[in-house]
Amino acid sequence: MKKLLFGVLACYALTTRAQVHESKNFIYLYSDSVIYAKDIRLRPDFSGYLQLRADSRKVPTEQVKFFNNEDGFFANTRRLNFGSTNSFSERIIEGKINIFQQVDYSPYMYDQRYRRSRYMQTRRQDIDVRMYYNKGYGDLKKANYSNLSTAMADNPKAMDMLKSYRKSMTTGKTMYIVAGAALISGLVSFLATDTGDTKITGFGQSTKWPSYTPTYILMGAGVGLATAGYLIQTSGNKHLEGAVDAYNR
Numbered sequence: 001m002k003k004l005l006f007g008v009l010a011c012y013a014l015t016t017r018a019q020v021h022e023s024k025n026f027i028y029l030y031s032d033s034v035i036y037a038k039d040i041r042l043r044p045d046f047s048g049y050l051q052l053r054a055d056s057r058k059v060p061t062e063q064v065k066f067f068n069n070e071d072g073f074f075a076n077t078r079r080l081n082f083g084s085t086n087s088f089s090e091r092i093i094e095g096k097i098n099i100f101q102q103v104d105y106s107p108y109m110y111d112q113r114y115r116r117s118r119y120m121q122t123r124r125q126d127i128d129v130r131m132y133y134n135k136g137y138g139d140l141k142k143a144n145y146s147n148l149s150t151a152m153a154d155n156p157k158a159m160d161m162l163k164s165y166r167k168s169m170t171t172g173k174t175m176y177i178v179a180g181a182a183l184i185s186g187l188v189s190f191l192a193t194d195t196g197d198t199k200i201t202g203f204g205q206s207t208k209w210p211s212y213t214p215t216y217i218l219m220g221a222g223v224g225l226a227t228a229g230y231l232i233q234t235s236g237n238k239h240l241e242g243a244v245d246a247y248n249r
Helices: 002-010 118-122 145-151 156-192 213-248
Strands: 026-029 034-036 040-044 050-054 057-060 064-069 072-076 088-093 098-102 132-134 197-201 204-208
Touching (some): 040 064, 132 145
Antiparallel strands (some): 026 064, 040 050, 088 098, 098 132, 197 204
């Protein structure tokens, strides 16, 4: 069946294992073969599973590593997302290191081309560990410190930025942990606070009101530390992006 499929595709597309012409629409297979076509679109088959159509010919997504059309350059991330049937990420940064971002689409829009949402067309998110990277047409990997430090080891400036990123992430996590401890302590303090009682004196009733001051202090400290941790980690993502930019110069 596979031989028949590729035999049919060979009738209308040029297949090569060498140079890839990214100015054209093409499908790059895991076999390192490239299929060129005039029109490439992603759409579901009769059972609802996504497949690629190249000039109305079906190409199973399981065989597709990358595809390029007028909407952009996309990579298959099914092997990186456990439990995922079909998923694709768009290349948002191209260079010696390429960065890919997961995109959303509706698999049931049969008469619509695969397109990014309006939000994605107008704004790109900061680089973070939820994204992927690769070099050339190599396999995608998670854009985390461990993987990128290996990929960028030959660029000292990029490594300095990457180390700053790791430091920010570590500091942010520490602040989250301390914030959690403060919030828990605040809750314990609230539950342990004497709710007060009423005593009868010679001058009438006297009420002793509870003091929640320690609770407020601990809760406020927890919220403040959590906010600071978030801001530090957000700024840390700028170092990650700076490392990629430095490497691609």
